[in-house]
Amino acid sequence: MSQEPLSQTQDTANPAVDCDVAIVGGGVAGTTLACALKDSGLRVRLLDAQTQDAAAARSQVYALTLLTGRILNGIGVWQDILPKITTFTKIRLSDGDRSGDVQFVPSDVGLDRLGYVAEHTPLLSTLQTFLRGVENVRVTCPAEVLAVEYGDDCATVTYSLEGTPHQLRARLVVGADGARSRVRTAAGIQTRGWQYWQSCVTFKVKPEKSHENIAYERFRKNGPFAILPLTGDRCNVVWSAPHGKARELAEMDEDAFTEELQRHYGDAMGRVRVISPRRVFLVQLMQSDRYIKHRVALVGDAAHRCHPVGGQGLNMGIRDVAALAQVIRDACSQGNDIGSLSVLERYERWRRGENWTILGFTDLLDRTFSNDFLPIVTVRQLGLWVLRNVQPAKTLALQLMTGLLGRQPQLARE
Ligand SMILES: Cc1cc2nc3c(=O)[nH]c(=O)nc-3n(C[C@H](O)[C@H](O)[C@H](O)COP(=O)(O)OP(=O)(O)OC[C@H]3O[C@@H](n4cnc5c(N)ncnc54)[C@H](O)[C@@H]3O)c2cc1C
Known part of the structure; x- marks a missing residue:
């Protein structure tokens, strides 16, 4: 486990802050963001309330989209992850015990696969290992963030390390601290x-x-x-x-x-x-009213949650991460303040609407299929007939679920 020395170090280039980006939460979303900021010229700190081993010890499983694979490939960690996970080449979607399921195959999107399935432990521990070779990121854990104060020039993060409170000033704080995000609450951001x-x-x-x-x-x-x-x-x-x-x-x-x-x-x-x-x-379905405020941005479950149908939750988080990394890198290269509202609004405009589409789609799927009301059964049978017989509709649905619809981040093109 990579550990931060107890003494605090100051940013020599900018003595008013200790680092440029403080990421709170070393789950898959937060750790992927830290990896995506490799060689950005930014000083990054990643804090998690648990040790790295404990954070990686969950038994959860994720369906990962093709886009997530491309983003992780752009970061440079995909070749280490791929041998440890499964690739799937067919999806079979069925309506109860009714005959005539819909089968999606790679040729529906002109590719050789449809997605991946990863277990949490190999996924997160591979990201953690990759991070050990990233010089501009320092990991501090187990460090529970207790409070965040957002000021004009920086945000001050108070965290507990070995029972002692510490403070860290950052130009931008990223909340990757899950559904009950303390970073989000401290920023006064409401959810619905x-x-x-x-x-x-x-x-x-x-x-x-x-x-x-x-x-x-x-x-x-x-x-x-x-x-x-x-x-x-x-x-x-x-x-x-x-x-x-x-x-x-x-x-x-x-x-x-x-x-x-x-x-x-x-x-x-x-x-x-x-x-x-x-x-x-x-x-739960949850969407934050804002993904950003001055000196703060939210990614992953800190920003949104959806029904597991279709396996979209973490994939949305990885897209957030790729978009935020791109916005921050661009701002940095143009000499702009990465924690300013004008910069962070680019991230929110990009991601919040796209996430609404997925939240709406998964909600619609759950509601229309978990239902025996005859008119709804008829509509969904018609929908499944369309998916079976109208190729453009099938391709479009598959593009949405594999992440190939919507704005593609730079990382996915590398
Ligand atoms: C049954 C089920 C099935 C699912 N299946 C899929 C699927 O197939 N595909 C998919 O894409 N998604 C799926 N999801 C969604 C997915 O699990 C989540 O979207 C994902 O785990 C969120 O990751 P995260 O990194 O944003 O947050 P988390 O995994 O919650 O990580 C948050 C991290 O922040 C740390 N933290 C929290 N508070 C603090 C604090 N105060 N200080 C410091 N650190 C803190 C925690 O220790 C943790 O490490 C599923 C969800 C469920 C419930």
Whole structure:
């Protein structure tokens, strides 16, 4: 683990601040931003409340879009990540037990793959390792940020390191500190959104037969049921259900749970064996009223959260990171103040609208498919028919979900 010496160092080029960018939160979004600012000429500090090992120890799994792969490639870390994750080459989308699923294949977007599935630990620890070779970034952890004060010329971050309070002055503070962001609260930024009526139960399974690199999204009345292919012919399941049912699924004894799971999972991969604990997540849609204010910007779950259907949450965060890194680098090369509103507004204009599109799309998917009201069933059957039979509509939907629609950041083109 990279550790910051206890004594504070001053920026010799600008004695009024200790660093240019202080990133609060060393999850995947914050760590990716630190990596993306490699060789930017900016002095960057990354603070996380946990040790790096603890931050990387989560059992979470992410479907990653093609665009996320391109951004990580532009940063220069993708070749280290790719051998540790799965590439999927087909998506099968179905409506309950109704026949006629929609199958997406790489030729629908003129490529050779449709996306990736990464486990949190190899993903974050590879980013952390990459960061160790980045000279302009210093990691301070475990350092819990307690407060942030935003002034005209700099923001002052107060954090606790080994039980002792420390202060750090930065030209820009980035909140990458997750859904309950203290950076966002300290800036007085409000959020809007709602909790869904569903929770998600997630766990890993080992099926009898190969997953053949297919990702499944099955829409059922109770909520979507997703199967993502993992390395070693394992799969990750995200099973959405009303809160009570989700709790019941999480608490069922192993044999009863495996039987119920098998009914939902189907027989395509033979018998399945559950190989991890089951974890329950509440599901929420949240959008911050602002992504920026003077001397602060929000990225990742600190800025927004969405329903896991379609696996978009972290991908939105990685796009935020690529956009913010580009805006900051451009401002820096033009001699502009990276923490000023005029600079940061470029980031907000770019990302907030695009994220609304994804939030709206995932919300629409969940609502129209978790529904047995006949007119809605008819509309969605029509929608699925269009996806099966009208190629431009299929291509457009796939471009949206793979991140290929919208403004592409410079990093994705490198
Ligand atoms: C069931 C489920 C399935 C999902 N599946 C997908 C998927 O397939 N694809 C996808 O793209 N997304 C998915 N998501 C969304 C994804 O999990 C999140 O978007 C992502 O984890 C957010 O990453 P982050 O780095 O922004 O925040 P976090 O992972 O929450 O990281 C925040 C970091 O900030 C640190 N921190 C917090 N407070 C402080 C403080 N005061 N001081 C210092 N450090 C602090 C924490 O220690 C942590 O390391 C899913 C979500 C759920 C619930």
